[in-house]
Amino acid sequence: MDAGLLEQMLLGALLGLSVYLPLRCGQLSLATPGFFAIGGTVAALLSTREPALAGSGSTYPITSVLLEMAIAAMLTGVLAMGLGRVVLRLRGIYLAIATIALVEILRVVTLNLEFTGGALGIFGIPQPFDSAAGYASFTLALLALICWLCDRLEKTRPGRAMAAIRDDDLAAASQGINTADTKLLAFVLSALVAGITGVVAAHFFNSWNAKLGNFDASITTLAFVVFGGSRTWLGPVFGGLLLTALPELLRPVGDLRLIVFGVVILVGPLFFPQGVVTPELLKTLKRRIRLPPTPTAQGGKP
């Protein structure tokens, strides 16, 4: 497979995870492209304007990329903490629209500011890798790390609290769960993932402009999660990989590709209302792989 496409798919999976985190807690936040744009802008600005980061070799040092990621994470984290306190009081579709408004405000401001390059954006972002394969391996490692963190989160106390809030936040509060803090945690984690992903994307795309964080992106990333499934981290990863690849894989059908893409996201939820990847599916798969087809002691409930 083309490494460049693979890299885009991996970025899609990361953005899917960013939308998934608040959604797992029942919060429909569409702020991901905004934090993604902030991460990208931070990387673009630092790597093109800060000579100290450029290093002496022919390629841009990876340590500098890591430093940009740390700075982007700090910035998006602090911002999400402040904004989250305010917007997470809204529910359902109101939260979704308030986050869309945030993303739009950010986009318009980036578009009009001098130092972010206006509508054209920032060009010539230095390359830490000399091939798309280099990017893909770096991003794969990042994705693996974040998946692992999500997996741990799901299987431990805060993850259980998130799932409980999603099912019924009043009942969750009555079990002693601080629902406001738990929602904020999910929102901040989502922002961190998006911000870090933006840093990698800015280097990979080589240029950065305000268009990369717009309303379309909000909805596409949401489609990753709804299509893939929002009850386990594997869902958004699957959805992000597949739906990013789909328009490219459909290139042979030419102009029809976006129409086919539309058909897929139209039909997907009809056949997989919980998303394609669900915890039940995973359980079934596990059982198929691990256990011989004999009745087990546990499954004997009438």
Place this chain on the structure above:
Amino acid sequence: METLLQVLFNGLSVGAVYALFALGYTLVFSVLGVINFAHGAIFTLGAYFTYLLIGGAVGANGLLAGLQLPFALPFWLALPLAGVAAAALALMVERIAFRPLRDRGSDPLLALITSLGAGVILVNLIQLLVGAESYSIPVGTLGSLPAALSIAGAKVRSVQVILLAIAGLLLAALSLWIDGSRSGKALQAVSEDPITAQLLGINSTRMIQIAFGISGFLAGMTGGLVGLSVSIAGPYFGIGYGLKGLGVLVLGGLGSVPGAVLGGLIIGLAEACVPADLSGYKDAVSFGLLFLVLLIRPQGLLGRPQSSKV
């Protein structure tokens, strides 16, 4: 220098478009509790229908290159016909993107995605058929009207006057229908409590279709009007309006008809008041306004507070 009256007029005509857009969302939201993301695409198609019906020719880039209807209707006839076509399209969207989910009792959130899928299909279908170039509806189709009218010393484009007049007419007709007619009352009942309404003998599937039909009609007409007063800027031009319409919808309060009108006018006027040298920030002004209102009044200006029963 623009006079205050001109600013007011610009604001009102943009605001009226937003209000009509938000009303389309609101009608569907009030019966189903979800946002129809294909609404922008239906608006866009309404504009293209109008263009074709007045006898406009398709450019060179689509599958339908060079197509022109054998007749040319006057604008005042083409516009409602485009509205009807858009309504038919909205019914189709309901049939393929909403009803299957409802039949299966799925999470309403999924309709956001399925309707988005329908929107993506429609927009790309337009691109495939008529290309990505922009089209404009010549003012000549209106008959022999002067390009601008002089009202109290201010020059106002006559297309804006027409847009405002038709928008006002549509808004008035809609509120009359909702408050005065049997089906309008039934629609309110379904939005209050779908199950009870069903028990009282209201056919909620029928009401949902009516809501989609009217919202599609409004979207189609609005598309034609915007096509006339601005231009049809390619297959994606509905998205920006759709987004603004969402903002207006929430600003006014979900499910509230007067709220949608009020929200539309507020945002339209606020945008018109942005001075020319800061016009790049126009969109930020409207969304900033929306954001502030949500923080102070989470249910929107005229919406009812949300509460959950224990």
Place this chain on the structure above:
Amino acid sequence: MSLLQVENLGVRFGGLQALKSVDLEVQQGEIFGLLGPNGAGKTTLFNVISGLTAASSGSVRWRGACLDGLSSHRIARLGIARTFQNLRLFSSMSCLENVLVGLHQHGRQPSLAALLQTHSFRRREAQLHQQALELLALFQLEASSHQNAASLSYGDRRRLEMARALASRPQLLLLDEPAAGMNPAEKDELQELIRRIRNKFKLTVLIIEHHVPLMLGLCDRLAVLNFGQRIALGSPEQVRRDPAVIEAYLGVGA
């Protein structure tokens, strides 16, 4: 000092006075019943105690300290747990997971240990699972521990909600119509079960229930609410003979 004091409590929703100067004192260890027709304000009283509804006037005291303005998770952490009249289970989770959420406040572990799955982390998680299973066993739900909560029978769901509430190790348990939807045999068992958990966990129980025989047999003391006001208070025998109660239930002249 009594465990829970409700003082002159009033709640107003717009034009509706849901509760009007209600006074109650619940003593440590007792099973205290709330009776009253539908709409009398019983659930509203529960909602105020558990922090879901704000009082318009008066106050609720827990061991002498005022609970006003505390959010519901704080109140839960003080040792007040509840069930809900219309069942609010976590419907996407298994029975076991529901109870594990109930153990939330007692399951705190260092984040690093959780990430690295250290030995002590896994031992503690195993302990939590064990506790959850024991609670399920107490309510005869151990066989369905991996079953989805939404797939249980109505009576089982009621019992699961009680198990989840107990998981937070409360001192006061608020039960909102625990017998609703249960068959007569289940109702008889329920009475026994509530007594048993009261003794085993040294609980105080405040219970709302319409099934009068169950309430008279189970409760140490009862209060009767009607139209938001307390119209009677006392032992089951006293309440049963109270003319105001007879009137509220059967109408004037009965």
